[in-house]
Amino acid sequence: MARKAKDVIESDTAPPPIELPAAMFSGPGLLTLADLLPVMTAFVDRDLRYRFINKPLAEWLEQPRRKLIGLHMREVIGDEAFEHREPMLKAALEGERQFFASTFNHPARGLVAAQTDYTPWVNPGTGEVDGIVIVVTDITEQRVTERALRESEERFRRIANNAPALMWVTRLDRVRDFVNDAYCEFLGMAHEEARVLDWRDRIHPEDVDRIVAESIAGEAALQRFTLEGRYLRHDGEYRWIRSVSQPRFGPDGDLSGFIGVGTDITVRKEAELELMRLVEERTGQLAASEAQFRAVFEAALEVMVLLEPDGTVIAVNNRREIWRHPKPEDAIGTKLWDAPTMSAYPQHRAVMQEGIRAAARGEVFTTEVKMERERMPTAFLDVSVQPVRGPDGSIIYLLFEARDITELKTAQEQLRQSQKMEALGQLTGGIAHDFNNLLTVVVGGLDLIAKRADDAKLRRYAENALAAAERGARLTGQLLAFSRVQRLEVRPTQVAPLIESMRPLLRNVLGPGISKTFDLDEEMLPVMADPTQLEVAVLNLAINARDAMTDGGVLHFASRKVEVTSDSELEDGSYIELTISDTGAGMTEDVASRAFEPFFTTKEVGKGTGLGLSMVYGMARQSGGTARIESAPGLGTAVKMYFKAAEGATVADAAHPDREAEEDLATHHAASVLVIDDDPDVRSFIVATLEEQGYRVHEASDGRAGLAELQRADPDLVILDFIMPGLSGAEVASRILRKQPDLPILFVSGYSETEAVKRVAPHAPLLAKPFRSDALEKAVRGALAERANS
Numbered sequence: 001m002a003r004k005a006k007d008v009i010e011s012d013t014a015p016p017p018i019e020l021p022a023a024m025f026s027g028p029g030l031l032t033l034a035d036l037l038p039v040m041t042a043f044v045d046r047d048l049r050y051r052f053i054n055k056p057l058a059e060w061l062e063q064p065r066r067k068l069i070g071l072h073m074r075e076v077i078g079d080e081a082f083e084h085r086e087p088m089l090k091a092a093l094e095g096e097r098q099f100f101a102s103t104f105n106h107p108a109r110g111l112v113a114a115q116t117d118y119t120p121w122v123n124p125g126t127g128e129v130d131g132i133v134i135v136v137t138d139i140t141e142q143r144v145t146e147r148a149l150r151e152s153e154e155r156f157r158r159i160a161n162n163a164p165a166l167m168w169v170t171r172l173d174r175v176r177d178f179v180n181d182a183y184c185e186f187l188g189m190a191h192e193e194a195r196v197l198d199w200r201d202r203i204h205p206e207d208v209d210r211i212v213a214e215s216i217a218g219e220a221a222l223q224r225f226t227l228e229g230r231y232l233r234h235d236g237e238y239r240w241i242r243s244v245s246q247p248r249f250g251p252d253g254d255l256s257g258f259i260g261v262g263t264d265i266t267v268r269k270e271a272e273l274e275l276m277r278l279v280e281e282r283t284g285q286l287a288a289s290e291a292q293f294r295a296v297f298e299a300a301l302e303v304m305v306l307l308e309p310d311g312t313v314i315a316v317n318n319r320r321e322i323w324r325h326p327k328p329e330d331a332i333g334t335k336l337w338d339a340p341t342m343s344a345y346p347q348h349r350a351v352m353q354e355g356i357r358a359a360a361r362g363e364v365f366t367t368e369v370k371m372e373r374e375r376m377p378t379a380f381l382d383v384s385v386q387p388v389r390g391p392d393g394s395i396i397y398l399l400f401e402a403r404d405i406t407e408l409k410t411a412q413e414q415l416r417q418s419q420k421m422e423a424l425g426q427l428t429g430g431i432a433h434d435f436n437n438l439l440t441v442v443v444g445g446l447d448l449i450a451k452r453a454d455d456a457k458l459r460r461y462a463e464n465a466l467a468a469a470e471r472g473a474r475l476t477g478q479l480l481a482f483s484r485v486q487r488l489e490v491r492p493t494q495v496a497p498l499i500e501s502m503r504p505l506l507r508n509v510l511g512p513g514i515s516k517t518f519d520l521d522e523e524m525l526p527v528m529a530d531p532t533q534l535e536v537a538v539l540n541l542a543i544n545a546r547d548a549m550t551d552g553g554v555l556h557f558a559s560r561k562v563e564v565t566s567d568s569e570l571e572d573g574s575y576i577e578l579t580i581s582d583t584g585a586g587m588t589e590d591v592a593s594r595a596f597e598p599f600f601t602t603k604e605v606g607k608g609t610g611l612g613l614s615m616v617y618g619m620a621r622q623s624g625g626t627a628r629i630e631s632a633p634g635l636g637t638a639v640k641m642y643f644k645a646a647e648g649a650t651v652a653d654a655a656h657p658d659r660e661a662e663e664d665l666a667t668h669h670a671a672s673v674l675v676i677d678d679d680p681d682v683r684s685f686i687v688a689t690l691e692e693q694g695y696r697v698h699e700a701s702d703g704r705a706g707l708a709e710l711q712r713a714d715p716d717l718v719i720l721d722f723i724m725p726g727l728s729g730a731e732v733a734s735r736i737l738r739k740q741p742d743l744p745i746l747f748v749s750g751y752s753e754t755e756a757v758k759r760v761a762p763h764a765p766l767l768a769k770p771f772r773s774d775a776l777e778k779a780v781r782g783a784l785a786e787r788a789n790s
Contacts, residue, residue, distance in 0.1 A: 671717060
């Protein structure tokens, strides 16, 4: 019913109790306010001509506002739309507010939906309606959304009604919003009647308390839950129904009810019940046997599943594994390849089906599978499926077993890597030894040429070649470091002070673009290591890290005490773990697995020998520890070195006594020297060098000839190659010292077997090949000086 003009004046024109600027309510001010409103509005006079249109409405009509002012509504919205709205316009002019929604054929956008509000405008002076205030809201998108929702609901209904299972959707008050045709057929009711039925009235009296309690608990958990029970069908028969329900949530995230699906499992359930009845009828002996079987079944360290020959799960044990479904019993009644665990690892369904078929034929099926999926640790399983035969020899069950062998696989991989590195070490050590023999002759010969050449050009060539040969000797030293036969002065060493002392060197090597952080252990626990080689290893790792951080980054040094047990490379005990990590580009898994191999490098040609990391690995292994790499692309690289703790030991003084001052040159040059070396070129170089220096020299090509020559020559010193065919240098030295314990021996070798030499001849020095004539002369004088001072 229309409102009277007087009522409109009294309710709508009362002045507000707020003082505002008068200009705001002037003509321009009100126009500005109207244009700023987030709604589309206009004013028409009693002749239905537009006297005002705000900016949003003009833009929606896609016409200039000045063109629309003064036009009749019919001219703007068209004849059809005007005729539809004309009754509402007349009512509004009579003082009655109109509110409606309708379609409108927009001249540019086509058919749109709009919600319109016609409010009479009452003149405060006369009390008459002078025009209509129009407010328009575009609801086209809302209409489209509502239509799509209705279509989606209709598709759901069609799909649900074609499903062979019972389906329903409930509200929080447990009244069904929807039930499908199968649900109605089960109850023998129409949809509306079935929808409002209290389903608890259809539960078997023996099941009702349990089902209701489980339902309440399942709903309270706000998780998917399953119920099994007997429900009364329309024909008066109770049927076993297995229902799966899960919560549904509204757009705001609040619980709005539940959706459920029910399946008739009467046949399977009755079979289970019959089986249970038969089991209950068994004798006490059979019951005891079952108890024993269950005890073994549950106590097994493997996952065990008892199956029908067709692969249906009958029983499962409760062995918990990270890869296994948290409720193993959910698999019962399903095929093994459809069980919840296999649903999480669908890539193995085919192999499980193959195993079931093989076992059903009487074969024992075994395989190894890799349980791998996102956000879960990878596991390796040793899987077997074997037949279980009855008294008549027929296959009555299948037994599935899965044993987690992840730790075994990890240990095998570590052993394989260790054996590979050991083999590489032996190979590179042998190559380095033979190469050092060759370099001894080259270095010695070039040294003699450089000293004797009168031609300056020839001398320069010889010196350049000598420098290149000695660079080759340094490469063999790195190979020996990897093969763990380099000469190491292993003694108690404190890691943290050594790293601290290297800070100035690291600062110069790394440059300003790389930050260094330190987290060194405060226990100051000494470890068994060669401090010089440890410094070289740290420097190598720092340079590698610098090259990996081309745009700068952080290099972190950390040390800590760790306890090691059951490690394939390390003895049990206390170790210091020294970690040098960077924020560089990192390595792929394949690159990291080969990083310690000699000559393996990812640097450009000419920018690396590929021996830096192999030397680090060899030094750590020779010191009684090991080295490992942790890296991933984009996450940087961490090299961890482990050194055996030297608990109770005293850190040795690094100073060495200067033996040279004790030597008497005039006395030694008349001495007799026996040279025993199987390499004729090396032996010739040593003999020629000593003869030139005034010594009386005897030589032998192997150990047996050397022992015979020792009896004839009675030398003052024996120069002995440590590695020889036949009698080794160690065996020759043992025989010499048994008869002449005071006779000095100087070992020479392409290896640096310091520890092996000390075991045979604790006081004998070792001269590593290759060497110059000056180094040989100094070593000989030193050995003779030891005898003179003893």
